[in-house]
Amino acid sequence: MNQIEIECLIKDNPLVDKLIKLEPCYWFNPNITTLEIGLNYVGLDQQDIAEASNRLKRFAPYLAIAFPETLATKGIIESDVVEIDHMKTALEARYNQNIAGKLLLKKDSHLPISGSIKARGGIYEVLTHAEKLAIEQGLLSYEDNYSKLFSDEFKQFFNQYSIAVGSTGNLGLSIGIMSAKLGFNVSVHMSADAREWKKQKLRSNGVNVIEYEDDYSVAVEQGRKAAESDPSCFFIDDENSKTLFLGYSVAGERLKQQFDHMGIVVNRENPLFVYLPCGVGGGPGGVAFGLKMAFGDHVHCIFAEPTHSPCMFLGVYTGLHDKISVQDIGIDNLTAADGLAVGRASGFVGRAMERLLDGYYTLSDQEMYDLLSLLNQTENIQLEPSALAGMKGAIIVNHDLQYQQRLQLTPQQLQHATHLVWATGGGMVPAEEMQKYLNADAS
Structure with missing residues (x-):
């Protein structure tokens, strides 16, 4: 875009000026609607989620054998939800802002197999493809015990096929590890911001890593x-x-089961706010869709992005979606939050979910590092920088009275709110790499 086009864009969309200046900012979506109306734009429904859930259950016996770390959960790849009271107190002090309600952390950072949220979507798509191939060749039926896939026969079968993916790191890890375990020839095309340890991890699992x-x-x-x-x-x-x-x-649906077990109620009087780090949008978009289907209009999903890579914020806010990139307006797309280093958002996710997402905000790399250090100090939980993007969300929600009024939230309802920070990665970060993250704290 030339300067005149950028000036016209800013005139129609004033917050673009803040994005260009790399100033942390937020925007609550005025076009938010009900699940009943918004669902029509997604093109998927509860039956699709049920099918995905059942597929993961079919593969559970295989996963329990192939990855012993999933044995305790009988092959189901799931993460814990923990309350982070000490972090809540530290956040309130840091920002001089009260957080009404409870603050929880969803530890997708510590999902088995690949240590990030990508262990959900990435592994699922590999399993879906493997199942399709095996069934087409008459080697597998839906009624089989899928543990039979853990055999030389199936490895040799899958070895006839290849899988490829482009990634900033974590998606590549999940797809690479899962594909190689099944026997596929897998190539991961890694962007410049991908961490060296992630490339080494993939290569040690027999994955072909191609660097750019x-x-x-x-x-x-x-x-x-x-x-x-x-x-x-x-x-x-x-x-x-x-x-x-x-x-x-x-x-x-998995989170709803966990909340039921924890005695956490989500309804009009007890709203749920979920803060999701966003890169291209597939992970947070899919999770947000599942949350909406599980909790309806009582869950409010907010995406968090680095100031240097605010692609979904930019795309949805301007209505241009994947027709605009952060580079088009002069933003460099260089961030320490490697999993979020995406310049152009998914057009599919942006258009499908724009009416179901409450808002978007940005924060600086340094703030993510500071929050990483704060979480380590207060809760002894170590995450990678991108996973801290959601940590500021509860502060913004509690600060913005206009947003609260739009939702018609009373102080009592806010007091009964649950704030859930979706921690997207960090469980497999090597100790020396984690120390570098902690040393980057400026406080």
């Missing part, structure tokens, strides 16, 4: 091109995949 000096969009495009030239190769498209989206969406 460009950002996420280029890695995805190159991965797509490589797959097109090979008929036996399946490309996993993080930008547009409904299968990935559905893998993430199962989290909604």
